[in-house]
């Protein structure tokens with residue numbers, strides 16, 4: 655893959671972002687700036703509010719209060735959102751009876767993106783040889799790659815990935831890490847949620863940790879960890895509930 659230089663820097667800004675579902679406060683007054691040219695790991699225990707935050711950022715859930723913006727503009731208000739932001743939230747969106755290539759073509763057309771770059775994107779995610787097979791026969795890792803291909807079609811400058819290593823084999827994890835690093839090196843903004851702390855240590859520049867919907871840490875990995883403190887030990891320290 656060639657390193658793209660995105661030119662203008664794109665930042666994600668969360669400001670007082672809050673989402674309530676009845677009595678449940680899924681995301682609670684979350685504020686953070688996610689910087690361009692860097693990979694930001696988004697961490698938190700099960701149910702901490704990560705997916706809800708990403709869904710609000712992508713205009714899929716309406717905040718109860720607060721804002722999530724990309725260069726100051728909410729996703730819904732971007733003129734061509736799929737050319738600004740590529741997202742992998744759900745790998746089950748492609749019709750199982752379609753081939754990978756056809757599924758991607760349908761997506762590209764629906765999203766108003768051209769289909770010219772389709773084969774190049776399939777090659778980028780290393781699905782070229784499997785592109786003629788039906789999605790129903792894909793492994794979870796292959797569906798992750800197809801979802802990433804869809805996210806990349808619009809050549810966005812922001813990537814939002816929810817648990818992207820889910821189902822990937824070690825080769826796939828290694829490949830994805832290289833891909834993400836290259837993407838950020840070209841000036842792209844990457845926000846990636848994961849439970850795999852050891853893997854994130856090799857991938858991210860910055861770390862955003864939430865617990866029960868609230869921000870508990872936002873720092874560079876270098877600030878957070880040292881010879882005696884691992885990301886895992888810091889994460890556990892910040893997110894383990896103590897009996898009151």
Ligand SMILES: Nc1ncnc2c1ncn2[C@@H]1O[C@H](COP(=O)(O)OP(=O)(O)OP(=O)(O)O)[C@@H](O)[C@H]1O
Nearest residue numbers: 675678679680698699700701702703704705706707
């Ligand atoms: N549509 C919904 N209706 C009601 N409650 C919801 C809804 N979506 C999320 N929640 C609740 O909001 C909280 C945060 O959920 P969310 O899925 O954002 O967490 P998460 O950090 O992504 O978790 P995980 O790591 O398990 O994927 C949870 O208590 C969840 O039950």
